[in-house]
Amino acid sequence: MEITNNTVVGLTYELKVSREADEIESAPFSVEVRDEDDPFYFLFGNSGLPEKFEELLAGKKQGESFSFTLLAAEAYGEADDEMIMAIPKAQFTSERGFEEGMLDEGNFLPLMDENGYPMQAKVLKDLGEEVLLDFNHPLVGFDLHFEGEVMEVREATAEELSHGHVHGEHGHQH
Missing domain, CATH: 3.10.50.40 (Chitinase A; domain 3)
Structure with a gap:
């Protein structure tokens, strides 16, 4: 076949x-x-x-x-600058399955989109109250x-x- x-x-x-x-x-x-x-x-x-x-x-x-x-x-x-976003750290709680260290720069966060499909974002920078995430495909x-x-x-x-x-x-x- x-x-x-x-x-x-x-x-x-x-x-x-x-x-x-x-x-x-x-x-x-x-x-x-x-x-x-x-x-x-x-x-x-x-x-x-x-x-x-x-x-x-x-x-x-x-x-x-x-x-x-x-x-x-x-x-x-190519990378799309609109796919880089600052998200409040308050959204990444242990109740939502996030653990300490997951927001360290360079890590990939396992996330879900609004339809429940898995996606990921790379942590670019800790901005204090927010974290800068890159939602572009890793490749x-x-x-x-x-x-x-x-x-x-x-x-x-x-x-x-x-x-x-x-x-x-x-x-x-x-």
């Missing part, structure tokens, strides 16, 4: 990133490895991943390898270099299609 819309895809890969700064590109460095013990599964065509990522995987079959680069503009784009501004293999391709179930995500061992548990 080949990767098409509404298939569940399982990948193993290494993701390296690089950034162009003042016309000098940094050497790619590894930021994520998904191996056979922890493959990455997603619903093709409904993943929320960059469009170009899915486009370059379309038509591949189980066992096929892949190697491609997404330029920052094809991936998560914004980077070129993404993927090298890996298609581990599995299968038809999505009706339930997966109606929920919009993968269920079971490698997906969402309800």
Whole structure:
């Protein structure tokens, strides 16, 4: 079976990133490895991943390898200053699941949007009564270099299609 819309895809890969700064590109460095013990599964065509990522995987079959680069503009784009916000520290209470040290600079805070979907923000600076958070995607501004293999391709179930995500061992548990 080949990767098409509404298939569940399982990948193993290494993701390296690089950034162009003042016309000098940094050497790619590894930021994520998904191996056979922890493959990455997603619903093709409904993943929320960059469009170009899915486009370059379309038509591949189980066992096929892949190697491609997404330029920052094809991936998560450039940083948006409007995604950097000062939030009152009073919103990050222990009653809401926040612990001491979570607001330290450089940490990523696990948050939820207004619809209950998980999201994260990077703590940029402690401003006293407020904390400066960056809600941009962590890979914004980077070129993404993927090298890996298609581990599995299968038809999505009706339930997966109606929920919009993968269920079971490698997906969402309800």
